[in-house]
Amino acid sequence: AFLSGAALAQLHIVLGREDVPHALLRDRLALAAAEACVTFSGRPERSEALRDTLHLLRPGDLPGPAGEVYLCWRRAAERPVSIKALHRALPETAPEQIAMALDAGQGAPVARAAMALEAVLTQAPRADVPALILADAVLAQALGWDYLLPVLAGGLKRADLRKRGEDLRLACHRAVTASAHEATRLAADLAxxxxxxxxxxPKLRAKGAGEAVAMFLTRDAVAPAALPLPDRAARRLCDRVVDLGAVRELTGRDTFRLYGV
Structure with missing residues (x-):
C-alpha cells in the first residue's frame, strides 16, 4: 500500500504539469490497456494490430472483438469521468450498473478500485474490460482526477482477475505501483x-499544419488521411515532421503508414 501510494503521488505531481500532453498520454495508455485486455482474452492482436484496426477502418467496417476492446478504452479515457461518458464507452453496461460500480468501494483509492473491480467481476466473471475500466474510473475519482487514466490493466496478470478479497486488493496494489511508475516515465517522455x-x-508552412500538430499532440497515432490537408500535402507534412525528429512513423511500412509523437 505504501509503494502504490508513493507511485500514485509521484504520478499525481507529474499530471499537474502543464507541459504534459494529457490527452496523448491517456490515449497511449488506453492502447496499452487494450493490449493487456486482448492478451487476457487469449487473442493474438498486439498494439500494432490494434492501431491498424482503429485507424485503417473504412466507413461501415466493423472493428472486430479486439478493435472493440480498444474503442472501449479510448472512449473511456477521452472524456471526464461521468456515468454518461462511461456508458458511451461501455454501451452494453447499463448506467445503473455503472453507478453501482462507482459507489462500490470505501477507503483508500486503490482499495476502492479493487472493490469496484471485484463487484463487477463477481456479477459478470467474463466482463474483464468493463470491470477494469470502471475500476480505473473509481481510482480517478478517488484521486480527484477529472479523467480516467488507464493504469490497472497494464499491471495485472490474467490470474489476478480471478482473485477476490485481500488477494485481489494486493494484486491491485502491485499493479498500480508498476503501472504508475511507467505512466510517470511515459508522461515525462511525451512532455x-x-x-x-x-x-x-513554425517551420511547417502547409495550410492546416497547426491543426495537424494539435492532432499529433492529442492522439496516439495519426494516419495522413485523417489530417486536414490534401493527401499529397498530408504525406509531405508527415515526412517533414519525421525529418525534424518531432514525430515517428509507427508501422515500418511503405504504405498505410501511421505517425505519432
Missing part, C-alpha cells in the same frame, strides 16, 4: 517530445 514538436511547428 519532452511534445515540446520538441511545438518548437519545430
Amino acid at each position: 519532452r517530445r511534445a515540446a520538441h514538436l511545438k518548437t519545430v511547428a
Whole structure:
C-alpha cells in the first residue's frame, strides 16, 4: 500500500504539469490497456494490430472483438469521468450498473478500485474490460482526477482477475505501483517530445499544419488521411515532421503508414 501510494503521488505531481500532453498520454495508455485486455482474452492482436484496426477502418467496417476492446478504452479515457461518458464507452453496461460500480468501494483509492473491480467481476466473471475500466474510473475519482487514466490493466496478470478479497486488493496494489511508475516515465517522455514538436511547428508552412500538430499532440497515432490537408500535402507534412525528429512513423511500412509523437 505504501509503494502504490508513493507511485500514485509521484504520478499525481507529474499530471499537474502543464507541459504534459494529457490527452496523448491517456490515449497511449488506453492502447496499452487494450493490449493487456486482448492478451487476457487469449487473442493474438498486439498494439500494432490494434492501431491498424482503429485507424485503417473504412466507413461501415466493423472493428472486430479486439478493435472493440480498444474503442472501449479510448472512449473511456477521452472524456471526464461521468456515468454518461462511461456508458458511451461501455454501451452494453447499463448506467445503473455503472453507478453501482462507482459507489462500490470505501477507503483508500486503490482499495476502492479493487472493490469496484471485484463487484463487477463477481456479477459478470467474463466482463474483464468493463470491470477494469470502471475500476480505473473509481481510482480517478478517488484521486480527484477529472479523467480516467488507464493504469490497472497494464499491471495485472490474467490470474489476478480471478482473485477476490485481500488477494485481489494486493494484486491491485502491485499493479498500480508498476503501472504508475511507467505512466510517470511515459508522461515525462511525451512532455519532452511534445515540446520538441511545438518548437519545430513554425517551420511547417502547409495550410492546416497547426491543426495537424494539435492532432499529433492529442492522439496516439495519426494516419495522413485523417489530417486536414490534401493527401499529397498530408504525406509531405508527415515526412517533414519525421525529418525534424518531432514525430515517428509507427508501422515500418511503405504504405498505410501511421505517425505519432
